[in-house]
Amino acid sequence: MPNTKQKTPGLKKAVIIGASSGIGSELARVLAQEGYTLGLAARRVHLLKELARTLPTECCIRGIDASLVAEGMDKLEELLLEMGGVDLVIISAGTGFVNPDLEWSKEKATIDLNVSGFAAMANVAFRHFCKRGSGHLVSISSIAALRGGRQAPAYNASKAFISNYMQGLQQKAAKMGAPIRITDIKPGFVDTEMAKGQGLFWVQTPRKVARQILTIIKSGRKHAYVTRRWRLIAWAIKVMPDFVYNRI
Secondary structure (H helix, E strand, O other): OEOOOOOOOOOOEEEEEOOOOHHHHHHHHHHHHOOOEEEEEEOOHHHHHHHHHHOOOOEEEEEOOOOOHHHHHHHHHHHHHHOOOOOEEEEOOOOOOOOOOOOHHHHHHHHHHHHHHHHHHHHHHHHHHHHHOOEEEEEEOOHHHHOOOOOOHHHHHHHHHHHHHHHHHHHHHHHHOOOEEEEEEEEOOEOOOOOOOOOOOOOEOHHHHHHHHHHHHHHOOOEEEEOOOHHHHHHHHHHOOHHHHOOO
16 A cells, blocks of 8 residues: 655665564654655554654555464565565564463464564565565564573574574575675664563663664674664673573
8 A cells, every 4th residue: 555655766665574663663764764665564554554654755554464474475475566676674573471471372472473473574575585686684683582581481582583594594695695685683672562571771762773773784784783782781691601690
């Protein structure tokens, strides 16, 4: 469903999956300011429509629930076709629950979207770039990918899956010799619906995080933490002995 905003020939085009709120919606705003034509995808279409009305660029909207794998893949392919191909795909859709009682419904919902749904969207995007001859795929993972977590076991594990899947695609693109860039971004705590639990610190606004992500996209880096100070936490998490980590 394209809107009637001005379209200039030759503009770069991007799809954001999970654009209805949080980091995804802020990325839409910063990319729109950069002159991108945008494909906005998420389950909550009404929020996408509200967002599109505020953007100074042409937008194509598509309701996609990535956890419904086959349907989601078909809809993403339709969106890419409608836009005539894109240069950039950002997968920001995700969910997670503080789940100390290990309620299976919450674990399953996390796995369905963050693992199966993510892989399905990345699969479509990567194959699109192979056919197109180039492109840039960006994932929004999490600092939680670095180690397991007792409060949200499926969430941490699913983010580790995302980072490892992206590394596999990096290796695949390199082996093919294809100019396809793959970037995995691990945010720390961001002030969104996903920021849950006790002891949150260094919480940043989605706007600041989106601006840093734009800088990373332009640089073509393969991996980055946002905001930058989270590199220190990442280092500490990686080297921390189990007997210390298990007490956190």
